[in-house]
Amino acid sequence: MTTAIRGNHQRLLSLTQLLTSYVRHGRNHQALALFSQMFSAPDLALDAFAFPLALKSSAALGLPRAVASLHSHTLKSGIFSNPFLASSLVDAYGKCASIGDARQLFDESPQRNAIVWNAMISLYANSKDVAGAMELFQLMDVPPTEASYNSIIAAMAESGDGLIPAIAFYEKMRLAGLRPNLITVLALLPACVKLGSLNSIKEIHGYAIRISIHSDPHLGSGLVEAYGRCGSLIYARQIFDETTNRDVVVWTSMVSAYAFHGDAGNAMCVFRRMESGGVVPDGIMLLSVLKACSHAGLAGDAVRYFEVMTKEYRVETGSEHYSCLVDVVSRAGRLEDAYEIIVKMPVRATATAWGALLGACRKYGEVKLAEIAARELFEIEPENTGNFLLLANTYAAAGRFEEAERVRRELEERRVKRAPGSSWVLSRRDFACGHPRGSDAELEKGADPNRIQRYKQFDGAYNSRRRSKREEEN
Structure with a gap:
């Protein structure tokens, strides 16, 4: 190898490492710019390692034309037959073009190893097409790997079929001589939660202990959430206490478990422990804290924590956070404050936020704000009859039966x-x-x-008024 060639090879290696770093940290625009420079350099011959990185960034940015262009270049350069590159192309087409395009590319691939098959199966599974994933799995002309089974199990667990088919496929995986791993276990847990199957969670937990993955933080957070959702806070807390190197996800799972069962005291205690340990909360933790405050009616604490997290921790908030805050404040009867939160929201208020305010107005007899909330709700979700009924009930509770009757007629006129x-x-x-x-x-x-x-479903006052009116007419 000449000095010039050796120098070009070293340069290509260094640039590929930089490209890898850009992609890994989500700096996709910079990654594509660097790849373009590398591709344009006449003394650099790009290989099957650089193209998959560019494909990943193109898919992340949703650039189907870029994917097609890269595909064309791989054909011209003669490296398309590389299975690793083929799997990257299949994945990129599926994520930013269509599964049909990805399947066409898959069918045309000259060499399909397990990686290529798994990429296509994963696309079907991620699009919740369990039947398509299973059909392709049955057609595999190479031995399935753990990744092949994991994609199917995850798709089954997330589908309406639930736990039983996923468990059956898990058993099939074991009979095939493959060892279920952390990804397998994490895929099965959501299905167990959906069914509320505490025994299944215990079985999965036991298997995780046997293969020595039970101390993994990702599994720890999954088990804490699963046990908590299925009503076993004791087990959830035990897993939480045994989990080492707890990150914000593990802490959030424990806070969420307590909040789910209305135990605001323990939820906030865990949160304060996390703060004292130097772990920075994120948006999901903020949502869990707000829900805990909501269950306990701690409106003041909810507002305070919301301000602390957004101002001190710079937590990014969305409509769900504001809707939850509106719900907490509304439940406490602070209707004007709730309305002010909605008006000042940096994002458009959702039906959840306006609905929380309208429901509280019905409870506390606040007609003016109820009318404002109802108008917004009629525009956002005109087919939701519950909003009409809540407004009618609010009028009726305030003795304004003419307005209640008007809302009822409007409901009938809309044919809802x-x-x-x-x-x-x-x-x-x-x-x-x-x-x-x-x-x-x-x-x-x-x-x-x-x-x-x-x-x-109008309230007693409204029904009583209607009955009296009919009696007068008769």
Whole structure:
């Protein structure tokens, strides 16, 4: 190797390391700019290591044309057949173009090893297409790896099918002689939480202990959340105490578990311990703290912590944080303060925020703010009948029955149908259910439609007024 060639090789290596650093830290614009300089340099022959990095940045920025251009260059340079590069192309197309484009590229790939297969299976799984992922899994002409199984298990766990298919596939993985790893366990936990299956969580926890991954902070936070959601705060706290090197995610999981069960005292105690330990809270922790304050009715603490986290810790806040703060303050009866928070929000107020204010106005009899909140809600979600009913109830509770009647008429004019409850009614041995077209069904059967009992959810004062009005008319 000549001195010039050796120098070019060393330069390519150094630039590729810098490119890797840019991509790893999310500096994707800088990464693509550097790659462009490298590509334009006549004395540098880019290899199959630089292109995947550029593809990753292009996908992160949502640049399908850049991906297509890179694809074209790999074909011209003759490195497209590299399986590592092919898997990167499949992944990039799937993330910023379409799964169809990725599948076409996958089908045209000359050499498909397990990495390429896993990239395509992962795309199907991440798009929640369990059937597509399973179909491709069955077509694999190379032995599946742990990553192949993990993608399917994660997709099953997140789908409506839930835990049982995911567990079955987990058992299939073990029978195939593959060892479930940390990713497998983390994928199974959400399904256990959805089913509220405490025994399944214990089994997974036991397996994690047997393969010595139970001390991992990621698993620790997952187990704390899983045990907490399934009602076992004792186990959650035990896992929390045993987890070493606790990061903000682990601390947040414990605070969230206490907040979920309304134990604001322990939630705030854990949060203060985290603060004293020098761990910086993030946006998810702020949300957990606000929810804990909401359950305990600690409006003052909620406002104080919100200000501390946003001003001192520079926590980025979004609509969910403000909506939760509005809910806490509204529940405490501080309706003007809640309205002021909504007005001063740096983001557009959501239906959740206005709904919290409207519900509190109904509780505390504040008509003026209820009207303001209702107007906003009618615009944001015009099909939500609950907003009309809350406003009507607020009017009725204040004795303003004419306005309550007007809202009811407006509701009927918009032809908005309330989704019925699941209550069943027996009247004179006739069964009636709350189907929205129940009366039509009865008419079709020739039954008396008057036997179908309909109920309004207006409060007692409004219903009483309506009954009195009917009696006067009769």
